Amino acid sequence: MKIWRIAGRHFADPPPADWRQRLATRLGERPRRVGAWVELALFGALQCLDDADETRLPDAALLSLSTLHGPDIALRAALAEARDGLPLPIGFLTSQPGQVLPALARYLDWHGEGRCLSSRAPAPALQLACVEAGPAGLLAGWVDEDEAGRSLWLRLLPEPGPAPTLACGAFETLADPAVTHLALSGAQLHLARSTLESVHG
Amino acid sequence: MSHAGTYLQGRGLACALGLDLPRALLSLAAGGVRPVPVQLAPDARFPAFSIPDIDPDWHARARRLVRAAVAECGPVDRSAPIFLASSSLNVGALENGSPFLPDCQQFAEEVAGWLDWQGPVFWVSTACTSSVVALLSAHRLIGAGDADSALVLGLELANRFSSAGFGALQLLDPLVPRPLAADRSGLVLGEAVAALALGRTAARWRLRGGANRVDGSNPAGASRHTVERMARAALADSGIGADDVDLIKLQAAGSPHNDAEEIAGLKAVFARLPGLNTLKANIGHTLGASGAAELALLTACIDAGRWPDLPACPPDPELAVGLAPECPPQLRFILAQILGFGGGHAALVLEDTHGSPS
Numbered sequence: 001m002k003i004w005r006i007a008g009r010h011f012a013d014p015p016p017a018d019w020r021q022r023l024a025t026r027l028g029e030r031p032r033r034v035g036a037w038v039e040l041a042l043f044g045a046l047q048c049l050d051d052a053d054e055t056r057l058p059d060a061a062l063l064s065l066s067t068l069h070g071p072d073i074a075l076r077a078a079l080a081e082a083r084d085g086l087p088l089p090i091g092f093l094t095s096q097p098g099q100v101l102p103a104l105a106r107y108l109d110w111h112g113e114g115r116c117l118s119s120r121a122p123a124p125a126l127q128l129a130c131v132e133a134g135p136a137g138l139l140a141g142w143v144d145e146d147e148a149g150r151s152l153w154l155r156l157l158p159e160p161g162p163a164p165t166l167a168c169g170a171f172e173t174l175a176d177p178a179v180t181h182l183a184l185s186g187a188q189l190h191l192a193r194s195t196l197e198s199v200h201g
Numbered sequence: 202m203s204h205a206g207t208y209l210q211g212r213g214l215a216c217a218l219g220l221d222l223p224r225a226l227l228s229l230a231a232g233g234v235r236p237v238p239v240q241l242a243p244d245a246r247f248p249a250f251s252i253p254d255i256d257p258d259w260h261a262r263a264r265r266l267v268r269a270a271v272a273e274c275g276p277v278d279r280s281a282p283i284f285l286a287s288s289s290l291n292v293g294a295l296e297n298g299s300p301f302l303p304d305c306q307q308f309a310e311e312v313a314g315w316l317d318w319q320g321p322v323f324w325v326s327t328a329c330t331s332s333v334v335a336l337l338s339a340h341r342l343i344g345a346g347d348a349d350s351a352l353v354l355g356l357e358l359a360n361r362f363s364s365a366g367f368g369a370l371q372l373l374d375p376l377v378p379r380p381l382a383a384d385r386s387g388l389v390l391g392e393a394v395a396a397l398a399l400g401r402t403a404a405r406w407r408l409r410g411g412a413n414r415v416d417g418s419n420p421a422g423a424s425r426h427t428v429e430r431m432a433r434a435a436l437a438d439s440g441i442g443a444d445d446v447d448l449i450k451l452q453a454a455g456s457p458h459n460d461a462e463e464i465a466g467l468k469a470v471f472a473r474l475p476g477l478n479t480l481k482a483n484i485g486h487t488l489g490a491s492g493a494a495e496l497a498l499l500t501a502c503i504d505a506g507r508w509p510d511l512p513a514c515p516p517d518p519e520l521a522v523g524l525a526p527e528c529p530p531q532l533r534f535i536l537a538q539i540l541g542f543g544g545g546h547a548a549l550v551l552e553d554t555h556g557s558p559s
Contacts, residue, residue: 092366105417
């Protein structure tokens, strides 16, 4: 089992009420030509990088964004707009899930491998990303606009040192800052806590 | 470098040329098909390539086409992962009055249900590169031993919204696709349902590796520097050099900007460009399905010894390249790339294990 160190994390669910203002402050501007779903992704990804003490995402790192709804709200608006003619270009752009990647690339100053996908449970998307990531690790996110919204992100790096003690755990447990490492066998998540008792290595 | 390789165990395709690959090859031999104009708004009319299957029931048509494309692949392990690669997903159904589903994944699961699929279901949405990104993921999952096989299903069916959106962005050609032509003026969209089954059992076509690079500088187009980085990374991942490549299947959709950026990026990698090919003039740009659809069609053409006719349009002298009039006589490695919308740049290296190096 490949073991990953959690180098950075942003797991606020839901995000703080003033997340949009905080994103604009962080960037020095409101991001242009992107919709709310992309803004939410940017907010969490930047918070996660800040937590990892990284000013940019290395180009060799994999970026994997998982979503169940994507820019659904923007899609509904653009479809209504296009019912009797052409949609506005900005409306069409914000309705396309793939547009989150160039926005992340621009604001994370990253030119690497990235993708947007959906899976019913969060762990299979993480499993896939962990299989594909190399020595520079990965930035994995789960972003949805539904209800209060959520933008959960992990910055993971391969653990070069001795294997920590791991135990089966739930995805939601990753919010706990005491969880320091993770590994996956299939879609089963194994976690290491700084104070967890040994179950198996 | 990537692992030793994943083999193409089966392929199926419904596109404008026909409802399956044998019929597509017959259509190519007879001169192919032309796109048909679609009225999007009172003052907006653009051509598009349609699958020759008329049915007002969007879901019934989609289900039939998906089942047929997967059946054409031959036996597949339905407990394996399935990757649905699509830009527009079920937008055509929504336009026809179908209710919005609770989430995007539900449609991917519905498609899996049409196939009695039991394995994990992923929907990959990276715009035009979706199928290539999905193929890379499937290849790596198999290589890591996390799956024995996987199915990539590219799905792009007619809808007003995609055409209208690309039209609003002024990215569509009002006439026909003119890849690498002096007078090229944009994309012509097309429908496709393409299924590619990957696995470990040795077969003629081996996926050696690939690369996917995102560029944030232009959310609607390609960048020559990223084309160069992508191609170099794809070759390195596949353990081959530029001199080993015998054929490049280009994106070359007829976009004035992207075609030029693609060729400039490749010229930085290849001292002398190998044979070039594109299938956009034959089936249109099938967006998220294009990577799978073009690989299915290209490998079928090579297997059958049927090379697509060249588009009848004068080449752009500024690009100083031309498409190969016939299949390279000695062919082993193909670099197949898809670029464009969403800053996506993705390429695969395919090996003809029956071929000989040039």
